[in-house]
Amino acid sequence: MTAVESVGEFRFECGESIENLRLAYETYGEFDGDNAVLVCHALTGSQHVSNAPSSADHDGDDLGDAVETAGQARAWWNDVVGPGKAIDTTEYYVVCVNVPGSCYGSSGPPADGPDDEPWGTEFPPVTVGDWTRAQRRLLDRLGVGRLHAVVGGSVGGMNALDWAKRFPDDVRRVAAVATASRLDTQCLSLDAIARRAITTDPDWNGGDYYGDDRPSPADGLAQARRIGHVMYLSKASMGRKFGRRAAGRDAFGDGPDDPTGRFFPYREVESYLDYNADSFTTRFDANSYLYLTRAMDEYDLAAGYGSDAEALAAFEGELLALSFTGDWHFTVEQSRVLAAAARDGDVPTAHHVVDSDHGHDAFLVEPESVGPPLRDFLADGVGGRAVRDEDDDDGPPGGRGRGPDRAPVHASLFPG
Amino acid sequence: MTAVESVGEFRFECGESIENLRLAYETYGEFDGDNAVLVCHALTGSQHVSNAPSSADHDGDDLGDAVETAGQARAWWNDVVGPGKAIDTTEYYVVCVNVPGSCYGSSGPPADGPDDEPWGTEFPPVTVGDWTRAQRRLLDRLGVGRLHAVVGGSVGGMNALDWAKRFPDDVRRVAAVATASRLDTQCLSLDAIARRAITTDPDWNGGDYYGDDRPSPADGLAQARRIGHVMYLSKASMGRKFGRRAAGRDAFGDGPDDPTGRFFPYREVESYLDYNADSFTTRFDANSYLYLTRAMDEYDLAAGYGSDAEALAAFEGELLALSFTGDWHFTVEQSRVLAAAARDGDVPTAHHVVDSDHGHDAFLVEPESVGPPLRDFLADGVGGRAVRDEDDDDGPPGGRGRGPDRAPVHASLFPG
Numbered sequence: 001m002t003a004v005e006s007v008g009e010f011r012f013e014c015g016e017s018i019e020n021l022r023l024a025y026e027t028y029g030e031f032d033g034d035n036a037v038l039v040c041h042a043l044t045g046s047q048h049v050s051n052a053p054s055s056a057d058h059d060g061d062d063l064g065d066a067v068e069t070a071g072q073a074r075a076w077w078n079d080v081v082g083p084g085k086a087i088d089t090t091e092y093y094v095v096c097v098n099v100p101g102s103c104y105g106s107s108g109p110p111a112d113g114p115d116d117e118p119w120g121t122e123f124p125p126v127t128v129g130d131w132t133r134a135q136r137r138l139l140d141r142l143g144v145g146r147l148h149a150v151v152g153g154s155v156g157g158m159n160a161l162d163w164a165k166r167f168p169d170d171v172r173r174v175a176a177v178a179t180a181s182r183l184d185t186q187c188l189s190l191d192a193i194a195r196r197a198i199t200t201d202p203d204w205n206g207g208d209y210y211g212d213d214r215p216s217p218a219d220g221l222a223q224a225r226r227i228g229h230v231m232y233l234s235k236a237s238m239g240r241k242f243g244r245r246a247a248g249r250d251a252f253g254d255g256p257d258d259p260t261g262r263f264f265p266y267r268e269v270e271s272y273l274d275y276n277a278d279s280f281t282t283r284f285d286a287n288s289y290l291y292l293t294r295a296m297d298e299y300d301l302a303a304g305y306g307s308d309a310e311a312l313a314a315f316e317g318e319l320l321a322l323s324f325t326g327d328w329h330f331t332v333e334q335s336r337v338l339a340a341a342a343r344d345g346d347v348p349t350a351h352h353v354v355d356s357d358h359g360h361d362a363f364l365v366e367p368e369s370v371g372p373p374l375r376d377f378l379a380d381g382v383g384g385r386a387v388r389d390e391d392d393d394d395g396p397p398g399g400r401g402r403g404p405d406r407a408p409v410h411a412s413l414f415p416g
Numbered sequence: 417m418t419a420v421e422s423v424g425e426f427r428f429e430c431g432e433s434i435e436n437l438r439l440a441y442e443t444y445g446e447f448d449g450d451n452a453v454l455v456c457h458a459l460t461g462s463q464h465v466s467n468a469p470s471s472a473d474h475d476g477d478d479l480g481d482a483v484e485t486a487g488q489a490r491a492w493w494n495d496v497v498g499p500g501k502a503i504d505t506t507e508y509y510v511v512c513v514n515v516p517g518s519c520y521g522s523s524g525p526p527a528d529g530p531d532d533e534p535w536g537t538e539f540p541p542v543t544v545g546d547w548t549r550a551q552r553r554l555l556d557r558l559g560v561g562r563l564h565a566v567v568g569g570s571v572g573g574m575n576a577l578d579w580a581k582r583f584p585d586d587v588r589r590v591a592a593v594a595t596a597s598r599l600d601t602q603c604l605s606l607d608a609i610a611r612r613a614i615t616t617d618p619d620w621n622g623g624d625y626y627g628d629d630r631p632s633p634a635d636g637l638a639q640a641r642r643i644g645h646v647m648y649l650s651k652a653s654m655g656r657k658f659g660r661r662a663a664g665r666d667a668f669g670d671g672p673d674d675p676t677g678r679f680f681p682y683r684e685v686e687s688y689l690d691y692n693a694d695s696f697t698t699r700f701d702a703n704s705y706l707y708l709t710r711a712m713d714e715y716d717l718a719a720g721y722g723s724d725a726e727a728l729a730a731f732e733g734e735l736l737a738l739s740f741t742g743d744w745h746f747t748v749e750q751s752r753v754l755a756a757a758a759r760d761g762d763v764p765t766a767h768h769v770v771d772s773d774h775g776h777d778a779f780l781v782e783p784e785s786v787g788p789p790l791r792d793f794l795a796d797g798v799g800g801r802a803v804r805d806e807d808d809d810d811g812p813p814g815g816r817g818r819g820p821d822r823a824p825v826h827a828s829l830f831p832g
Contacts, residue, residue: 125680184655185658186654186655188660188686189685189689192686196642202618226605230606230609235744243601244601269601
């Protein structure tokens, strides 16, 4: 169950402040002083990473009000996080925080502002750096200084990288899954088109659509989700799953609503996208979608430094970049560039490439591919048994020395 | 200049008929009885393929009314079609017909129907097969029996393939450029999303938006175009052209219209997409966009046959499939599959792959790559000098025998 903690005044990177930042979070497992793993959720994810019993499932202490967050996303990494799973909650104290700007209980556009009305677009613009700083603030409240690891996928992977850049002494291992140092131009374009779908929906109304008597911009948000959904899948997986088949009579949705459209099939893939988009509009806020995609688009690991390598140079921990061959949202090549930069910054690094045609979604739907390298990276760093660097084809899996100097890597750089 | 010809009652594949199908077209060069080349335009193209003087630029004979079509697309293949160019209008009689359902003078949703009001969505659904049949009808009027060649790119390439399937004795050479036997699931999805942008625009109004006092669904059509535009470009070309740069103050568009959006850059790529989308809405009709994308999505070369090979088996001519390595809308792999099917159908075939990172647009913007193989294919078929089959790496360019039997191919299969 989600807890919500108020962490006081918070100054965003844009320069604006709010009086009291509230952060919704979940924790799993017990903190032993050295076993905290921060998991960073993706764009539309939430703090609810696992169905494992949440250790924030308490009330009556001085931390966090237990709340039931309506409409929360399902446990998005339940196959990876839990007792006995790759991120083992019997071993690690797992923390996941809903990022500011989102809509699952943390402060953001749909949450109430100081006047007890929803913030709407008066909520300050957020950045990935704000997420990291907010997480740091919450971890302070939880008594967590150094993190054993930060793990995140997609824009959550940018969040994880931001930890290595912003708080280089505070984290021992960073796993950046299906992510990149920055978004490419094609994805920037599609995100901008998705936002435009929302802002041109008349029901968006400049971001002011809250209240029971107001329609929300469901058409625009649904369109944004459809575009996003295509970005998460690969040509191969879409083709295999749906082909060109027409949907049956009991398919979701009315199909095309123009007379001519009815002559042509309503295809299974369209029905699938519609179904998903429709359910998405019941669980996600349109303004939050604008805020979070802007944060993702704006993120640039090198910002404030000359290069990715310099941004990572102060990081004393180890980095695992995990990428997927069928992912065109965050490509293998982008992870390769990231890994090379990290090595240039003297960060012991492995770039583990998973052969998959699931597209970007692979990191969510292939726990069997993602789990083992994550598990062993958390346990033993880049020398972990199932961690395979792409440049290390000939050696034994999880072999030696992926730092630029190929020196053996110690399992623990942060004694006790 | 465009001419418009009325070809009488036309029964569409859907079963509906209209009393008088009007076809806008242009011709270039002089017909000598054996030199006609039909060029098929892409989705949003027009009959205006070249700035060369049009031989339909006449009036006073019994064919075609010369008309000035307002807002027509610019000459879309001027670097390829014209005097001395790859499709040489001093040698060939080039005909290009605006397809039914489009908006450049042929019958379609925005054209006046029997009651002198725009058809709107009362216009019958159109298919690529209808385009082919309409072109056949017009060519009959022009006195053209057999075509020397049909050349088309993108959905125009599907149109070209449809000629080989539907009128296999009427065409000597088919050049199918940046196309496929059918669209893949990913592109079907993006087209469906683009249509949804139009049909959820309140100004679309069920397709009834014509008349000076009515707003047209410009937001929706602009969104559809942005999505299409991303499909026409490659990751590499977008990255090289725009990167992540912010647009200057004089950039097109107001940029994002939400307060928070203004904190973030309006990027060059967004400005470019906006500029293009805005100009597109002044030249293209939203209903036509629905009609033509549906025709494209529905096209399946194998329809009515067991396979692509069987669909092409009656074709006695030669086929050139021209594909581009950076094209993810119509991929090299799809052309490979097409070429293999054509060979299975005993069609002498070359699959010429152009190494390009321009994406789908390559066929429009790389005349230096597209022109030579097209020129030599028109002149000498698959044995043409600059026609290079991808399986023929070791031989001289434009080498021998790409039929399944590797037999030499005669330059003219249709004497006289």
